[in-house]
Structure formats: structure tokens, C-alpha cells
Amino acid sequence: MAAIETESIECVSSLDGIEDEEIHSSVSSHVHNSHHTQLSSKPRNVLLASEIGPTGVHELLECPVCTNSMYPPIHQCHNGHTLCSTCKSRVHNRCPTCRQELGDIRCLALEKVAESLDLPCKYYSLGCPEIFPYYSKVKHEALCNLRPYNCPYAGSECVVTGDIPYLVSHLRDDHKVDMHTGCTFNHRYVKSNPREVENATWMLTVFHCFGQYFCLHFEAFQLGMAPVYMAFLRFMGDENEARNFSYSLEVGANGRKLVWEGTPRSIRDSHRKVRDSHDGLVIQRNMALFFSGGDRKELKLRVTGRIWKEQQNPEAVVCIPNLCS
Numbered sequence: 001m002a003a004i005e006t007e008s009i010e011c012v013s014s015l016d017g018i019e020d021e022e023i024h025s026s027v028s029s030h031v032h033n034s035h036h037t038q039l040s041s042k043p044r045n046v047l048l049a050s051e052i053g054p055t056g057v058h059e060l061l062e063c064p065v066c067t068n069s070m071y072p073p074i075h076q077c078h079n080g081h082t083l084c085s086t087c088k089s090r091v092h093n094r095c096p097t098c099r100q101e102l103g104d105i106r107c108l109a110l111e112k113v114a115e116s117l118d119l120p121c122k123y124y125s126l127g128c129p130e131i132f133p134y135y136s137k138v139k140h141e142a143l144c145n146l147r148p149y150n151c152p153y154a155g156s157e158c159v160v161t162g163d164i165p166y167l168v169s170h171l172r173d174d175h176k177v178d179m180h181t182g183c184t185f186n187h188r189y190v191k192s193n194p195r196e197v198e199n200a201t202w203m204l205t206v207f208h209c210f211g212q213y214f215c216l217h218f219e220a221f222q223l224g225m226a227p228v229y230m231a232f233l234r235f236m237g238d239e240n241e242a243r244n245f246s247y248s249l250e251v252g253a254n255g256r257k258l259v260w261e262g263t264p265r266s267i268r269d270s271h272r273k274v275r276d277s278h279d280g281l282v283i284q285r286n287m288a289l290f291f292s293g294g295d296r297k298e299l300k301l302r303v304t305g306r307i308w309k310e311q312q313n314p315e316a317v318v319c320i321p322n323l324c325s
Helices: 109-116 134-143 164-173 272-278 287-294
Strands: 010-015 021-026 074-076 082-084 119-121 132-134 178-179 182-193 205-208 213-224 226-235 245-253 256-262 280-286 301-308
Touching: 074 109, 109 119, 109 134, 119 134, 132 134, 164 205, 182 205, 182 213, 213 245, 213 272, 213 301, 226 245, 226 272, 226 287, 226 301, 245 280, 245 287, 256 280, 280 287, 287 301
Parallel strands: 178 205
Antiparallel strands: 010 021, 010 182, 074 082, 119 132, 182 301, 205 213, 213 226, 226 280, 245 256, 245 301
16 A cells, blocks of 8 residues: 555544544554484374473574574585575575585485474464474464464554454554444544545554454555545454454435445454455445535545444344443
């Protein structure tokens, strides 16, 4: 997304019967001990994280260039220094340790050592009890339910990761996002020169309801050749938990309205992935300005919505802020 012009916006939030309050935000820019391992006649050796020292087998399997674990083919130079196949192409066929020419020598002995090991998931310290053959470990870690979440903030390339409580504190303290308790919302997004800005992201809003956290996104971008606005909700948790909830978004004026209903996407899916899949309320700019009223030269788009548990009847939900959390 292109750089975003900074301008104050106005969000009017009506939360579950509480009187509207003015919320002013900004459009954001796109933030070991030595251990000897004996290889026995048993089919596998199980090495737990607490048992592997800095000079142990795991260091032998660590690429000296990228520090990631090495997988076949594992390459070595004439002096026995090893590195992974990905980094071999980066070092211009020169050993990064001794600067000798690498050639095409495979370290078959180290590959066989790796095949003999069972290792714990790297999220062992976060509670994952799983142990895998060496070559299956990375595949599991990419999908491990206990892996940290990426920061859901959309206005910058934030690299912070952590569990949900940590990210909630990070969003509040570092990104200064709007934090609200309640299952319904009523926001007004304002932009004084909407026809001059094709890519913009408004301040993220985080809602706490039903004991969970949800992120409300709103932004402008180009959909093909058409300038559009899009609002969508993401769930701060895994996809299987997100399916327990539904939400609706509505915009309208002058006797007309647009309504979106769907399931919030997990923050495991990046903000860009959700946006590019158009999984939310998409409004063409001319329609958004029509809903804004006046001379249609300023965006003043009111977006209302609500969140409910899927097993409940959404028409019957009565949500009191103090009871939603």
C-alpha cells in the first residue's frame, strides 16, 4: 500500500446503550552447557529443549549464515564447514567460514544424524508438548496452535509477536488504538479530501466482548480501477475460535443502506490477505460520498455494526457492556 497522508479523523462510537462519544484519531502510515549425544541402536533419540546445550547436536544442525536448522541437502566445503542449501546460493560458492570454494559436496553424515533425532516443537516453552522427527518439525511449527500471533495493526509493518494478552497491551500502549468494551458500535469515518487520497488506513479499533477481542479495520484502496472503502472485522485468536462468532456492518442514508454479515477472520490471516480477498463490507467511493450527505466533497461515513455468538439468535442478543467482557 502506498504511503498514507496524515489527517485527523473523527470516530463517533455508540457502545451498547452508552451515549455517543467523540473519538479523535489519525490516519496511519503504512511498525547451553556442553552435552554429548550418544547414537544408540534405538530407532530415534528424543532430545528435549532442556537437554540440548549450545555445543550439542542442535548447533551442528544450525546454518552459520542464517542460523536456521539445516535440512537436506546439507552442503559442506573441503574443510568440513557446513551450510544450508538456501544460503549456498547466497555466498557465491564460497564457504562463509574459511572462504574456500564450496563445490557440490553433501554432508551425508550430518544428514543421517538429523534423521535419527526427534526434537520438541520450538514453541515448547509456550506449552506445546509435541515431539517430531527432525524433518517434520518445521512443518508442524508453521501451523502450531501455540505459535505467537503477529501484531494485527495495519497502519505499519509492525514486527511484534506474542500471545493475545500481550498484543492487546501492545496495541493499547504502543499503537494507541481505540479500545472499547461492547458488542455493538457506531463509528463515523471522516476525510476532508477523499478524492485526492486513494490509499489510506484509519486507526484500528479493538472491541472486547464475550471475553474475546476483535479488531475493526477501515481503509481506502484501489479495487482494479475503482476507488473503494472497506470495513472488516478480525478475531484475535485462531480460526476455529473465530467460527463461533458472526458480525454485521451497515452503512446507509437517504433511505438506502448496504449490509454485510460474515464470520470474522482470524488474525492468523494477515490484514492484507483479508483485504485482498474482499472479505468485508466494500463500498465504492461515490456511494460512500452519497451516504455521507452534503455536497459529497467530504467523507463522513457512519458505519454501525454488532458482534454475536453464532449459536445465539442475532435478533435476540441483548448486550450490556459490563456483561459482555
